[in-house]
Amino acid sequence: MNVDTSALFAPIVIKGHTVANRFSVAPMTRISATEEGRATERMTRYYERFARGGFGTVITEGIYTDQAFSQGYVNQPGITNEAQANAWKPVVSGLKAHGTLAVAQLMHAGAISQSNRFCGSTVGPSSVQPKGEQMTFYHGKDRYSLPAAMTEAQIADAIDGFAESAARAIEVAGFEAIEIHGANGYLLDQFLTDYINSRTDRWGGSTENRVRLILETLKAVRARVGARVPVGVRLSQGKVNDYHQKWAGGERDAEIIFGSLADAGADFIHVTEFEAWQPAFAEDGPSLMRLAKHYAPKAVILANGSLHDIARAAAAMNEGADIITIGRGALANPDLPRRLSDRAVLNDFDPAILGPIADVKETELKM
Ligand SMILES: Cc1cc2nc3c(=O)[nH]c(=O)nc-3n(C[C@H](O)[C@H](O)[C@H](O)COP(=O)(O)O)c2cc1C
Structure with missing residues (x-):
């Protein structure tokens, strides 16, 4: 293989944090926390392997x-109080011990919550039946519940939840950066999506209105954690319950969304597609990562989607990506950066890792 991969192994500085290389583990829900939403010792070992394996x-x-309404899954970890925040400390220390940048992804499940020990009902932008069925590997069954449309007060509370959780993540748990989950069909993406959000107030209608909740969340998090903490947003077109959805306004939507995130001071934008290199909209058009770089040139661009192949990853760096995030490839190869630098063979991803339930398995930790 004759591909120049040196850019992937070059460090990058993000707001004063020197990151050793361009490989990141993508966020992956593994429902391995306690019932009370506290991170566990098993999770510490699970995450530490990626740091040891060379992920920057x-x-x-x-x-x-x-x-209130944010929890999505049984045994999902939270960061809603001191005890939950403290439980993340060993995970974060394990990452930092290897010099790996520790980023907390904050998520509100909204209308596609499958289980929430605080509340038996769900909310979303509008009372619209979510597409698809709950995920069985997260203990789901049948259709999603019909959500209630959020009130102004509930929207304000959700924003506050992100901001306070971000503060606990940085100040208590020791995380170094915050990723706001605006992708994959969860609450913030529900607001962004035209067919899910039928509101007629300032949170619905135009793309500018539909992206508002993401921007307000970003601003609230920023106000709470300060200017020095890297804060970014993850975005997608597809959803866990609707893989093929596209932004209805095409490239013009990309301009509004990425441009407004840049204006609101996003330090990084994490875009995910099934295959990151594919045209985002029209055939032969630019990929989502290229559009993100184009409309938010100062933001660090994280690109995700079937990029475990080193040639694909190297090509993504020429398409505007600054960091490559890897999901399934990292589950199969917790030491993927080391393997790639050694030109060693990669293991194929075996979906059995996630079955029948997606929790972290002891056997996996022996890899
Ligand atoms: C088991 C599993 C859990 C996931 N959980 C999350 C999550 O909590 N947050 C998120 O943003 N994406 C989540 N994703 C999506 C991944 O971050 C990533 O986008 C996806 O695996 C595609 O990247 P890949 O082709 O490198 O696997 C999850 C993916 C998998 C396989």
Whole structure:
């Protein structure tokens, strides 16, 4: 293989944090916390392997942000109080011990919450039946519940939940950066999506209105954690319950969304597609990562989607990506950066790792 991969192994500085290389573990929910949403010793060992294996950055699984409607799954970790925040400390120390950047992903499940020990009902932008069925590997069954449309007060509480959780993540748990989960069909993406959000107030209608909740969340998090902490947003077109959804306004939507995130001071933007290099909209058009770089040129661009192949990853760096995030490839190869630098063979991803339930397995930790 004759591909120049040196850019992937070059350090990058993000707001004063020197990150050793361009490989990051993508956020992956593994429902291995306690019933009370506290990170466990098994999770510490699970995350530490990626740091030992050479990943410059690790983004956690989606962590729920409040004790109202945000929890999505049984045994999902939260960061809604001191005890939950303290439970993340060993995970974070394990990452930092290897010089790996520790990023907390904050997530509100909204209308596609499958289980929430604080509340038996769900909310979303509008009372619209979510597409698809719950995920069985997260203990789901049948259709999603019909959500209630959020009130102004509930929207304000959700924003506050992100901001307070971000503060606990930085100040208590010791995380170094915050990723706001605006992708994959969860609450913030529900607001962004035209067919899910039918509101007629300032949170619905135009793309500018639909992106508002993401921007307000970003601003609230920023106000709480300060200018020095890297804060970014993850975005996608597809969803866990609707893989093929596209932004209805095409490239113009990309301009509004990425441009407004840049204006609001996002330090990084994490874009995910099934295959990151594919045209985002029209055939032969630019990929989402290229559009993100184009409309938010100062933000660090994280690109995700089937990029475990080193040639694909190297090509993504020429397409505007600054960091490559890897999901399934990292589960199969917790030491993927080391293997790539040694030109060693990669293990194929075996979906059995996630079956029948997606929790972290002891056998996996022996890899
Ligand atoms: C088991 C599993 C759990 C996931 N959980 C999350 C999550 O909590 N937050 C998130 O933003 N993406 C989540 N994702 C999506 C991944 O971050 C990533 O986008 C996806 O695996 C595609 O990247 P890949 O082709 O490198 O696997 C999850 C993916 C998997 C396989």
